[in-house]
């Protein structure tokens with residue numbers, strides 16, 4: 001580094017001239033409303049002059065505009081900064097123009113808050129919602145001056161800890177990280193902070209390895225270096241064993257049980273730059289019990305924990321006052337499922353009537369109740385578009401994936417929507433689901449045409465629209481589909497093209513039906529990374545060295561590069577494995593899966609049974625409303641589903657506009 | 668929550684119009700016009716300013732922006748106007764709005780609008796360009812070379828494609844000086860607002876062309892003032908002076 005600065009010193013004066021030369025510099029300058037920069041030594045010093053501050057960089061390893069609205073990072077940032085002896089700053093992936101300039105000037109990956117060097121911190125925490133950000137982590141490590149491999153790091157290097165949904169299978173990045181934490185982060189980061197400050201106060205016994213050992217022994221922090229993976233001659237995993245005393249065979253996930261006790265973010269960040277998610281979000285519950293078999297998020301966040309109606313009301317009120325946002329999103333995995341959602345939406349709609357505050361409910365439930373909610377949210381406003389996610393085109397495939405909605409339900413719902421004045425309906429589907437045939441996918445076209453037909457009848461108008469979006473299905477760890485074969489690129493594309501032709505064939509619907517889909521290539525790379533093991537790490541590194549960055553962005557993603565690098569990297573290994581082996585190969589019941597030693601709370605036996613049920617087209621009920629179907633989460637974690645109803649209502653408030661009298665002219 | 672339908676009640680009428688001067692300082696000089704607009708709308712809500720809204724399906728707060736400085740330049744003299752549905756005390760609004768905006772977007776003055784359009788009063792801008800590590804003599808030579816010309820055209824890429832326009836004609840005054848410690852050279856200039864607007868970087872392009880003027884690093888650019896151009900002194904006057912007089916304050 002050409003910049004000789006003290007630890008924790010701001011690099012802003014050195015970075016500022018670079019900001020002049022890059023696109024959208026505002027994303028690098030920080031200073032967002034409700035952001036903060038704490039004293040580097042806020043934790044003070046011990047009797048022997050040891051500094052005792054726990055310092056975190058929290059990185060969302062994608063572009064600022066995608067990362068800044070993420071609730072996970074926002075929550076952890078605030079939870080950590082509330083602690084007197086800890087500080088947390090944020091960092092995001094820099095675009096290639098900035099990366100080149102940083103390299104040219106010998107400047108490191110920096111935080112946007114204090115513009116401090118990431119390597120100066122104790123912990124480099126990365127949040128992964130998707131695997132396609134792995135290459136961006138390597139850019140950040142490289143720019144930061146932190147060695148790629150945990151085994152090459154020294155005491156001065158921060159501990160690299162990952163969290164977020166993708167961390168539930170951290171094996172493909174196992175060599176690059178020091179630890180992974182699965183599940184909710186609120187209490188976990190405080191626990192880690194305690195261990196860091198205690199370790200510092202004790203004179204840092206054992207150096208960074210000593211700290212990692214302390215973390216691993218809690219049972220809730222996975223340190224890949226303390227586990228050895230053995231393989232069978234055919235390439236499958238033989239076993240994964242801990243190599244250190246006191247380190248658990250299986251690492252457990254973290255679950256925050258009482259959401260009302262964790263009303264974060266209290267002061268949501270308000271970026272100056274435009275972001276992909278221009279609204280304030282309030283998480284109304286965690287977890288999901290619908291049991292859709294393809295949904296990793298639904299499986300790994302069990303059990304359901306609701307925030308109370310009053311807790312939600314308070315968060316909306318405080319958040320709006322702190323931010324001035326014009327829209328509030330009621331966030332969760334399936335928001336219409338909150339046990340008091342009708343009272344919540346009505347209560348909020350009443351409270352904010354006439355204040356130009358919008359309310360949105362990202363919900364994809366397919367039933368009439370959902371329409372009632374949507375109607376409530378838009379009372380006197382324009383009714384533009386509603387989104388539903390039947391996910392599967394045929395009744396049969398919907399049974400396989402346990403998305404329990406009949407074609408009749410869907411048509412009835414859609415009729416209600418068009419009848420209530422909605423003009424556009426978006427329908428989400430997946431292609432490449434287990435047991436799927438061309439016929440299952442082609443039924444999407446029939447469904448869309450029935451939707452338009454019904455809409456025209458109900459509304460008496462011709463200018464109604466329906467957009468069909470199809471995504472490729474990628475099997476994910478910790479789901480009943482973790483064993484299944486992914487559909488290959490050619491097969492996926494062929495099926496999607498057939499569907500496109502079918503949709504275009506009938507001229508009566510031509511312009512009324514829009515069609516959007518992603519081709520199969522990114523899905524295969526995501527599949528490789530999702531169900532990969534430690535051997536996939538060398539592919540990620542090779543792709544990065546070949547220039548791979550921002551793989552979630554179609555203009556940066558290169559399938560050719562991934563396949564070429566994977567081919568070369570796997571060829572050096574003693575096993576006969578390749579991309580297809582990781583993606584389109586079906587696994588057997590006895591196979592040791594790379595993530596088996598990370599405990600999501602779900603019983604593997606139950607997942608296998610559910611996989612068999614899927615193949616038999618047998619559905620399971622939602623355990624929020626009907627008796628337990630024994631997924632294992634509740635007994636295993638000593639938890640219970642935490643739902644209302646509380647029976648309370650939101651009282652009217654004069655929230656927005658209450659400061660006005662103070663501004664008025666006084667005679 | 669409820670948005671008014673176009674056939675619903677009319678929005679509350681505007682009863683007062685305010686003119687606001689603000690500064691873009693420090694790191695927030697990197698905010699774009701759009702960034703500022705979003706931040707302002709949120710700040711107006713946070714500060715509980717009784718904004719007037721347009722009618723229609725998507726009511727918009729009544730704000731008009733004037734002539735914003737480009738992304739990357741700092742400014743002590745940016746302006747916009749807002750309309751409110753209740754008579755307010757301008758100074759209280761200034762304090763509340765300043766508090767609600769991030770630091771670096773600083774609200775300097777709020778006055779009640781008098782007659783005449785603000786946009787018409789913004790005839791010229793005074794700019795300051797600070798060049799670190801540049802000698803005054805280099806800057807002076809370049810300035811003299813440009814001022815010696817009657818016309819000097821530059822080409823800049825606009826959204827709709829490249830455009831070529833005269834820079835020299837818009838320059839009312841241009842002078843180089845040194846900072847007190849001699850570490851940097853400073854250009855001060857007054858530029859008339861023309862169409863397309865001549866920006867400081869256009870003047871730099873012209874200086875490079877006429878005198879091979881290539882500073883070691885991009886300068887820190889600040890708009891110090893914009894307003895009516897005083898014909899006799901060739902200086903930029905305060906555009907809110909007329910409103911303040913009416914105000915009696």
Ligand code: B12
Pocket residue numbers: 060062066067068069070071072073075076125126127128129130133161162163164165166181183184185186188189276277283295296297298331332333476552
């Ligand atoms: C808002 C949102 C978006 C927005 C904003 C993105 C963003 N940065 O948040 C947009 C529209 C851009 C988006 C895009 C995508 N999204 Co999205 N998104 C969401 C949504 C609705 C909310 C995210 C959120 O804020 N969650 C709430 C917070 C509190 O949860 P969290 O982030 O997981 O954080 C907690 C823990 O994971 C943990 N934690 C997180 N990070 C860390 C780090 C450390 C060190 C530690 C210790 C702990 C920790 O602590 C946090 C607090 O408990 C979720 C659904 C949901 N309800 O979660 C989907 C979701 C995360 N998205 C998903 C997907 C697939 C995507 C896309 C890949 C879609 C696509 N095909 O393009 C892209 C990827 C974009 C990207 N590069 O990141 C999936 C992830 C699937 C999965 N395997 O779990 C989800 C779960 C939706 C779903 N039902 O499938 N998304």
Ligand code: SF4
Pocket residue numbers: 289302303304623624627628629630631632633634635640641
């Ligand atoms: S154990 Fe039963 S009640 Fe608990 S989350 Fe699983 S299915 Fe639901």
